[in-house]
Amino acid sequence: MAVASAPAHAEHGHGSTHSRIPINRMGIWLFFFSDALLFAMLAASRFYLTGTERPHELNQALGLGITSVLLLSSLTAYRAETAFEHGNVAHGRAMLLATILMGAAFAIGVGFEWSIAHWVPSDPFGTAFFSMTGMHALHVVSGVLFLIVVYVRAGKGHFPVGNTWAVTSMVMYWHFVDVVWVFFYPTLYLV
Amino acid sequence: MAATGHNAAAEAKAQGTGLKVIAILAVLTLVEYAIAVTIGKGPMLVTLLTVAALAKTWLILQYFMHLPKLWNPDGGH
Numbered sequence: 322m323a324v325a326s327a328p329a330h331a332e333h334g335h336g337s338t339h340s341r342i343p344i345n346r347m348g349i350w351l352f353f354f355s356d357a358l359l360f361a362m363l364a365a366s367r368f369y370l371t372g373t374e375r376p377h378e379l380n381q382a383l384g385l386g387i388t389s390v391l392l393l394s395s396l397t398a399y400r401a402e403t404a405f406e407h408g409n410v411a412h413g414r415a416m417l418l419a420t421i422l423m424g425a426a427f428a429i430g431v432g433f434e435w436s437i438a439h440w441v442p443s444d445p446f447g448t449a450f451f452s453m454t455g456m457h458a459l460h461v462v463s464g465v466l467f468l469i470v471v472y473v474r475a476g477k478g479h480f481p482v483g484n485t486w487a488v489t490s491m492v493m494y495w496h497f498v499d500v501v502w503v504f505f506y507p508t509l510y511l512v
Numbered sequence: 513m514a515a516t517g518h519n520a521a522a523e524a525k526a527q528g529t530g531l532k533v534i535a536i537l538a539v540l541t542l543v544e545y546a547i548a549v550t551i552g553k554g555p556m557l558v559t560l561l562t563v564a565a566l567a568k569t570w571l572i573l574q575y576f577m578h579l580p581k582l583w584n585p586d587g588g589h
């Protein structure tokens with residue numbers, strides 16, 4: 322019963338919200354750790370299947386472009402979190418919207434890369450490429466969807482100063498997706 | 513509601529930290545690309561790219577994901 326009623330307390334800004342944050346933070350880090358293992362195995366499979374070879378047809382400009390967009394979206398996500406923590410809701414929402422748009426642009430970029438790919442899923446490199454970018458893009462798209470939820474709820478005044486864990490956790494998730502790409506980009510495009 | 517007074521100053525300081533971190537991340541990404549173009553392939557390339565990726569990861573965990581708050585909830589960035 323106590324567990325079931327906790328979100329209601331958090332929603333209305335009662336004292337339990339702040340005391341739950343350390344355990345919430347531990348929980349999300351445990352999720353990151355388990356999810357990181359999945360991505361690590363995908364990266365390992367790329368080297369197992371193809372060694373350090375990669376096709377010359379890889380679109381390096383597109384790879385660097387979508388990497389830059391995702392990196393920049395981490396800054397806007399950070400700025401959104403900081404703005405909400407300091408009560409600057411309008412700026413926070415603007416930065417959330419920028420993050421959403423850049424996340425969507427990244428996903429579209431990956432989709433375009435898929436459409437022009439010279440390799441097929443049955444090739445060793447194709448297996449690695451489509452698995453890695455597909456799983457990562459799935460995380461990006463789900464992140465964008467949840468960012469939209471946070472953006473809409475922020476517009477309704479759900480995240481006043483001192484009750485911004487939903488924004489913080491969503492932004493942490495977005496940074497995690499960025500960290501994964503920090504390893505996937507060189508693994509797929511540069512090695 | 514816009515931030516005012518102390519809040520605005522604290523927010524500006526935090527935003528400045530974010531800009532510095534993203535600038536370093538951008539430089540490291542360009543260094544990765546330059547290394548890959550220069551070296552081409554081999555164990556040295558993999559080693560250098562791994563070092564760069566680990567450095568970028570540390571920056572994101574430390575400053576963007578507030579990893580230190582895990583063991584020091586009132587501290588961190």
